[in-house]
């Protein structure tokens with residue numbers, strides 16, 4: 514198969530996949546979960562999961578996608594025509610991607626609103642109680658969150674309509690380096706504040722007494738979410754990777770960049786939070802309720818840093834949302850039922866409807882409960898604890914137990930041109946270690962109240 518289906522270069526492929534993995538998970542979620550589960554000890558466990566399990570699942574998805582030259586719904590039956598029912602795993606992954614995108618755009622919409630407010634200086638000068646009230650007021654209002662969600666979603670769809678090379682790849686090649694630059698500026702500012710070392714100590718000093726079993730499970734869930742694995746996105750992106758690229762090298766690059774950016778986000782946030790004497794374990798509100806106070810305490814220049822931070826967050830969210838929407842659109846296009854433009858419009862409308870319901874469930878629809886939770890919390894729980902680990906489990910079982918080993922070896926070695934001395938370790942992890950860890954997450958998640 515020629516390279517014309519997908520990305521035009523190795524750099525473009527890596528930037529697009531880094532764009533998918535670097536998102537709200539790195540800059541919004543990673544710092545607050547690290548804060549919740551005690552800092553350094555959580556990071557050590559997270560690193561173990563990211564490199565031992567997450568990266569191997571990414572490689573698994575890449576092998577499946579590139580071998581089949583197809584997204585997940587068609588890939589499984591192409592690789593095992595005698596077991597066509599595996600296509601349901603692909604369908605399940607795509608449904609998971611749809612649900613994740615529907616919630617992702619809600620938080621991205623909040624982020625977009627904060628970026629606009631930061632740039633126009635409307636966040637500055639608020640007292641800490643006002644900052645907290647401002648967020649609660651905004652996120653529970655009826656119209657604004659859905660309006661921002663829609664703007665964000667339309668931006669995402671415009672890139673998707675642009676295509677794989679001229680849309681996704683072109684945007685990622687520019688936005689990812691810009692994002693890294695902005696993050697480095699914030700790190701320098703944070704590290705030069707008085708008392709910054711306390712934040713670094715919190716982030717890197719491992720105190721295992723604070724790491725609960727729940728924290729260990731959260732680390733694995735976060736590793737999957739952050740690397741965008743467990744919903745077939747990387748099967749789609751795998752099918753776009755040039756056939757001459759090493760899949761191992763590509764996965765290592767993506768994993769290293771994703772982890773580096775998550776840790777840098779921690780370096781940008783915690784020293785600044787400590788320097789202002791604020792609470793590091795701020796939960797999901799860390800970025801929206803705590804950080805504006807940090808920027809306000811910097812005086813006039815704080816407006817600039819607030820603007821940099823929230824714009825950075827929007828860019829990170831955008832490239833991740835692009836990958837989620839691309840998986841949906843690519844699946845529809847491959848099915849031959851609709852073209853790129855039509856399916857982009859259709860999914861934009863569908864995601865908007867579900868996203869708006871999730872957004873409204875933080876306000877006017879708060880009274881509707883599912884399993885004792887608001888719709889937002891229910892979907893969030895499905896997305897973080899159940900669906901991706903279940904889909905990832907199916908994927909590793911497929912590769913480890915159903916895909917011919919000769920095909921795996923051929924794909925990973927680029928038809929025998931690359932050495933694959935590490936294949937035994939990969940195979941062992943995919944057949945035994947990853948399924949055991951994923952099962953553990955699922956069972957514990959089900960048993961948890």
Ligand code: PFF
Pocket residue numbers: 533534535536537538539610613738739740741742744746833834836837
């Ligand atoms: N990895 C993204 C993040 O860390 O924000 C979120 C994400 C994107 C999850 C794409 C799943 C996905 F398929």
